[in-house]
């Protein structure tokens with residue numbers, strides 16, 4: 001659906017944030033983009049939604065090169081949009097409900113449809129109770145969930161999530177993981193994260209960025225077994241990969257699989273030895 005060809009992006013001060021990026025988002029349904037601080041992940045996402053215009057190269061959506069005029073971008077962002085790393089960049093209204101409803105009202109949907117979509121999105125992120133709360137009273141984790149709900153309420157083809165678990169506690173991190181897994185049943189998702197466990201478990205294809213370049217790509221099982229690649233990109237191995245390499249355990253996709261291999265009932269919290 002989206003192809004990126006020979007993309008380069010240079011900031012005004014001369015920083016070459018992206019160099020010769022080639023990416024095909026048909027290669028997976030939940031795609032991870034990982035890289036150390038400053039490797040270019042946010043710049044890439046901002047380029048994909050057309051906020052940054054490439055210095056060179058192009059982005060194709062459904063085989064057509066995206067354009068940078070207001071009319072095109074307004075239509076494009078109804079189908080391809082992102083949840084920003086910082087929720088304060090996304091929440092504008094004083095009340096949670098109005099924030100999630102805004103893009104839908106903007107599309108001219110009837111208030112009846114708006115109510116349905118907003119309620120569904122808020123329930124999906126377990127934030128329905130917050131609907132009447134002023135956004136400025138929300139905790140950081142709650143703001144993150146509301147900004148995700150705002151994107152879920154829209155009928156997008158592709159959702160980009162920039163560091164969705166950044167700054168969240170372990171419980172909320174699990175919640176966001178659940179949301180991504182649920183969402184990926186219906187939508188294409190691209191997410192960036194410093195949490196290699198999350199990327200390994202939820203993604204089916206991974207791009208590794210380093211200093212604005214793609215250093216490697218492939219299935220999570222392939223890329224995370226490549227020590228040389230991880231070292232070059234300054235990335236850690238997911239714990240399930242470590243357990244496989246260091247303890248000789250089978251390479252499991254998630255905790256549940258590992259428990260099942262051990263004959264434990266994961267759902268019942270069977271932690272006995």
Ligand SMILES: Nc1ncnc2c1ncn2[C@@H]1O[C@H](COP(=O)(O)OP(=O)(O)OP(=O)(O)O)[C@@H](O)[C@H]1O
Nearest residue numbers: 011013015017035036037038039040041042043044
């Ligand atoms: N507005 C800007 N002007 C100049 N340089 C910038 C600007 N924004 C980002 N950069 C630079 O571009 C490079 C890529 O930054 P980017 O924010 O895309 O990386 P990132 O992988 O998202 O980092 P992080 O993991 O820390 O969020 C960095 O060297 C950064 O300093």
